[in-house]
Amino acid sequence: MRRATAAEVNDVKVRAASVFKDRDDFPEEPISSLKPEKTLYWSAPQGGRLLVPVTVRFKGISNAYCRLVTVENTEAVPVLVDVPMDVNADTCRGFHDVRYLDINGDGKLDIAASMSVKANSFEGYIDQIVVYLSNGDKPGGYCYSATASRNLEPAVMGSTDKVRQALDRERKRLGIAQFDCAQ
Numbered sequence: 001m002r003r004a005t006a007a008e009v010n011d012v013k014v015r016a017a018s019v020f021k022d023r024d025d026f027p028e029e030p031i032s033s034l035k036p037e038k039t040l041y042w043s044a045p046q047g048g049r050l051l052v053p054v055t056v057r058f059k060g061i062s063n064a065y066c067r068l069v070t071v072e073n074t075e076a077v078p079v080l081v082d083v084p085m086d087v088n089a090d091t092c093r094g095f096h097d098v099r100y101l102d103i104n105g106d107g108k109l110d111i112a113a114s115m116s117v118k119a120n121s122f123e124g125y126i127d128q129i130v131v132y133l134s135n136g137d138k139p140g141g142y143c144y145s146a147t148a149s150r151n152l153e154p155a156v157m158g159s160t161d162k163v164r165q166a167l168d169r170e171r172k173r174l175g176i177a178q179f180d181c182a183q
Contacts, residue, residue: 001100001109004040004050008074012036012052016069016078020056023080026065029058041100043070043108043134049141051132052078053113055094066092066115068132070140079140081132087144088128091118096127097157101164103148103171104179108134112148112167114157127154131167135181143181147174 004012017034020026035055042048049070057064066089068081083089093116103110114127131148134141151170156162171179 002042002045002048004042008050009036009040011074012040012050012069012071012078015071016052016054019069019078019080020065026056027058027061029060031056032059033057035094037095037098041109043141048108051100051109051111051142053095053098053111055092063091063118064093065090066095066117066130068111068130068140068142070142072141081138081140081142081144083130083144084146087130087146087149088117088120089115089130092116093125099157099160099163101160103131103164103167104133104135106134110134111142112152112157112163114154127157129154129157131179133179133181138181145179145181148179 017031037053042050049072052069055064055066069078071078095113098113100109111132116125117128119126129149129152131145132142133145135143156166
């Protein structure tokens with residue numbers, strides 16, 4: 001895995017804010033904070049995309065938004081990877097247990113992560129798993145996989161090896177085609 005340099009992280013943090021301010025599915029208020037994960041990685045040793053799980057807060061809005069932003073190179077416009085409306089990523093307090101591994105076997109890093117989101121049935125927060133797979137046919141080169149996300153338990157997120165084993169088991173049980181992108 002190739003780590004992003006501090007300069008690359010700072011550059012993408014500034015440029016990623018523009019992705020959110022121009023979208024009609026996000027508030028119009030100015031962004032009060034955009035926090036990327038502490039350590040960011042490129043999807044491939046040479047080239048690839050910079051993978052940026054971010055937590056965004058807007059002024060005047062109580063909840064935060066957790067999303068994946070990808071950047072192909074230092075000149076490219078950052079791309080926000082969409083998630084289906086039923087993913088509870090708009091009540092998110094942030095990512096944790098972010099794991100980078102090649103889930104779909106294409107030689108590029110994929111992401112499995114826990115998000116801390118507001119619970120629907122009780123007061124408080126729960127961990128919700130999100131899995132993003134590399135997919136050259138999708139904008140930003142990545143997509144959200146609903147099946148892979150549903151088939152990971154928060155208990156395995158503590159280690160990359162446990163995540164890999166759990167996803168390998170599910171891929172064998174369901175077939176790799178079931179790990180396709182959400183529609």
